[in-house]
Amino acid sequence: MGIAFKGRDLISIKDLTKDELLYIMNSTSKIKGNNLLKGKILASLFFEPSTRTKLSFESAMSKLGGSVIGFGSPQITSIAKGESLHDTMKMVESYGDIIVMRHPIDGSVRYAAEAVEIPVINAGDGVNQHPTQTLVDIYTIRKIIGRLDNLTIGFIGDMKYGRTIHSLAYALSHFKTKMFFISPKELRMPEHYMEELHDRKVKFFEVEELSKISNHLDILYVTRIQKERFPDPVDYERFRGIYRIDKNTLKNCKPSLKIMHPLPRVDEITMDIDNTQNAIYFEQARNGVIIRKVLLALILGAIK
Amino acid sequence: MKEYKISAIKEGTVIDHITPESTFKVIEILSLNKNTEVISVANNLKSSRLGEKGIVKIGSKFLEEEEVNKIALIAPNATLNIIKNYKVIEKIKLRIPEKIEGIVRCFNPNCITNFDKMNTKFNVISNGSIKLVCIYCERSMKKQDITLL
Numbered sequence: 001m002g003i004a005f006k007g008r009d010l011i012s013i014k015d016l017t018k019d020e021l022l023y024i025m026n027s028t029s030k031i032k033g034n035n036l037l038k039g040k041i042l043a044s045l046f047f048e049p050s051t052r053t054k055l056s057f058e059s060a061m062s063k064l065g066g067s068v069i070g071f072g073s074p075q076i077t078s079i080a081k082g083e084s085l086h087d088t089m090k091m092v093e094s095y096g097d098i099i100v101m102r103h104p105i106d107g108s109v110r111y112a113a114e115a116v117e118i119p120v121i122n123a124g125d126g127v128n129q130h131p132t133q134t135l136v137d138i139y140t141i142r143k144i145i146g147r148l149d150n151l152t153i154g155f156i157g158d159m160k161y162g163r164t165i166h167s168l169a170y171a172l173s174h175f176k177t178k179m180f181f182i183s184p185k186e187l188r189m190p191e192h193y194m195e196e197l198h199d200r201k202v203k204f205f206e207v208e209e210l211s212k213i214s215n216h217l218d219i220l221y222v223t224r225i226q227k228e229r230f231p232d233p234v235d236y237e238r239f240r241g242i243y244r245i246d247k248n249t250l251k252n253c254k255p256s257l258k259i260m261h262p263l264p265r266v267d268e269i270t271m272d273i274d275n276t277q278n279a280i281y282f283e284q285a286r287n288g289v290i291i292r293k294v295l296l297a298l299i300l301g302a303i304k
Numbered sequence: 305m306k307e308y309k310i311s312a313i314k315e316g317t318v319i320d321h322i323t324p325e326s327t328f329k330v331i332e333i334l335s336l337n338k339n340t341e342v343i344s345v346a347n348n349l350k351s352s353r354l355g356e357k358g359i360v361k362i363g364s365k366f367l368e369e370e371e372v373n374k375i376a377l378i379a380p381n382a383t384l385n386i387i388k389n390y391k392v393i394e395k396i397k398l399r400i401p402e403k404i405e406g407i408v409r410c411f412n413p414n415c416i417t418n419f420d421k422m423n424t425k426f427n428v429i430s431n432g433s434i435k436l437v438c439i440y441c442e443r444s445m446k447k448q449d450i451t452l453l
Contacts, residue, residue: 012442014442084420085416085420086420086422105414105415105416105419106412106414106415106416106440106441106442106443107410107415107416107417107438107439107440107441107442108416108419108440110416110439110440111416111417111420111422111440125441126414126441127414128441128442129442192443192444195444196444
């Protein structure tokens with residue numbers, strides 16, 4: 001069977017085969033001109049705050065000649081009046097050609113996609129999935145390092161609640177990669193994700209200190225300790241700033257190490273790293289628009 | 305001589321080879337406490353296959369597919385015998401379904417299925433032990449995490 005995206009939902013990175021991941025990345029060259037999506041409407045539904053994901057989707061849509069409707073905070077909509085998610089989706093369906101949605105409840109975007117006929121792209125559901133960020137991440141790795149196989153990747157920070165890490169580790173399991181999960185015990189990678197990686201024959205290790213393994217890494221993927229995921233602010237205070245990547249950290253690393261971060265950062269990476277050749281997180285953020293252009297164009301059938 | 309601990313039934317269903325810790329769960333999930341027909345239960349019987357086993361005999365009751373699926377989840381080694389006129393007319397070996405809808409609660413409190421009025425849906429992975437993967441929040445549950453709706 002050939003690869004086809006027209007009309008499809010993108011809810012989980014697990015919905016994509018390895019060939020489909022590569023196909024999306026290889027489709028960036030098909031994006032030409034500024035009117036591929038002329039006359040199409042993106043409904044951008046953000047039930048939870050977002051800057052990068054929301055703006056990059058909206059920018060991608062506008063740059064391809066389409067238009068955008070939606071909201072960035074549910075307080076201003078009838079959801080605040082108690083409307084069910086199902087009903088909100090049914091209403092939006094008649095206004096747009098494609099929906100991009102973020103929601104704080106796990107699994108809500110797949111449920112929303114079941115309610116409507118038009119395609120839905122998941123822009124983050126609770127602690128579960130964020131597949132477009134993952135596509136941006138692997139696209140960035142391949143573009144800068146030139147390969148996805150034979151890489152050693154360290155993930156550092158919050159392994160427990162970091163959905164970008166969960167999605168990215170899964171996507172990289174299609175390739176020959178070795179992974180280190182670097183976190184305090186309390187923010188360890190949840191057991192069920194590790195079981196899944198184990199079932200997929202991924203080589204991975206858990207460590208608490210970066211310095212023990214830093215010289216092995218080709219990529220260091222840094223994440224923020226997410227304040228909003230901690231029910232108790234005292235716990236958050238204990239862990240914030242526990243890992244800080246600065247120029248000293250780099251001394252023990254391969255000179256070719258690349259540092260990634262899905263952003264926003266708080267204080268995990270000091271600003272003196274920004275201008276080193278190791279930092280690729282701003283390029284990573286820039287790649288958000290091209291990958292989202294490709295996804296919108298493929299799913300709306302403007303390119304094949 | 306074979307010793308019968310509980311009497312035969314004329315018509316109905318015999319659920320045999322239940323692992324002893326699941327016998328009373330079978331009674332619970334089939335809501336047999338509300339059943340007015342004759343029900344016999346025995347537990348911790350010697351079994352050549354399991355070591356020990358439980359058995360439940362339910363008069364005049366033939367199970368629905370959903371009920372069979374529920375039993376398969378909690379007692380996958382059990383056998384179902386359909387009895388008519390004191391004779392076993394059909395033996396059914398339980399098979400765990402590949403997908404389960406609406407029987408089990410997702411154990412993730414932040415899963416959408418615990419917020420909206422909707423059916424739960426799980427993919428069943430069974431290679432030795434059973435795992436249920438929620439198609440919505442993608443969390444996987446082991447047997448001990450499973451609670452029935």
